[in-house]
Amino acid sequence: MMNFTGGYNYNQYNPYLTPQQRLNQLEAQYPQFTQNPMPQQNTGFKTIPVSNADEANATQADLSGNPIFFFNKAKGEIYLKQLNLQDGSAIFQTFKLTQAPATDENTPQGVNLSEKQYKALNDKLDALYSMLANKEPEPLKKEVRSNVK
Numbered sequence: 001m002m003n004f005t006g007g008y009n010y011n012q013y014n015p016y017l018t019p020q021q022r023l024n025q026l027e028a029q030y031p032q033f034t035q036n037p038m039p040q041q042n043t044g045f046k047t048i049p050v051s052n053a054d055e056a057n058a059t060q061a062d063l064s065g066n067p068i069f070f071f072n073k074a075k076g077e078i079y080l081k082q083l084n085l086q087d088g089s090a091i092f093q094t095f096k097l098t099q100a101p102a103t104d105e106n107t108p109q110g111v112n113l114s115e116k117q118y119k120a121l122n123d124k125l126d127a128l129y130s131m132l133a134n135k136e137p138e139p140l141k142k143e144v145r146s147n148v149k
Contacts, residue, residue, distance in 0.1 A: 045069055053079055053094060061090045 017025070047069045050056045056070035056079040063083060070079040076097035084091050113121070 047071060049073070050079070053077070056081060057092055 014022075045067065046062065048056075048059070048071075050070045050072055051074070052072065056072075059068065059070070059081060061081050061083040062068055065083050065085045067080050067082040070081070071077070072079070078095040080091070080093045080095070082091045083089075
């Protein structure tokens, strides 16, 4: 037996079906289209090696607003190009690697005094304070040091 309906499945009307059952029959005839979720944007950074800042500046900014990083290994510089979504202009920034200043090993980091030197300085300060207060200062003792170790 051949079906002369042209490939379409025509269901006959059945008065004993509930409206929900008829709706289910009709929905079964048509393919169900599921809505695919929006593709997620790649949040990874886009990095491109360049030889100078002009090459990085000539590249078009990403229209989604994601930053593009360019690195110039020879100069130790990193360039950032990004679209300003408020006014449509391109933001171009340069970052440069700098070395921290080296500390000199001969520069003293603090003062180390022995108890004897500390007491001598304290006595001298007490004598200066007493002079400022117009009191009779105690005579200063001269300390003789030897440079021999």
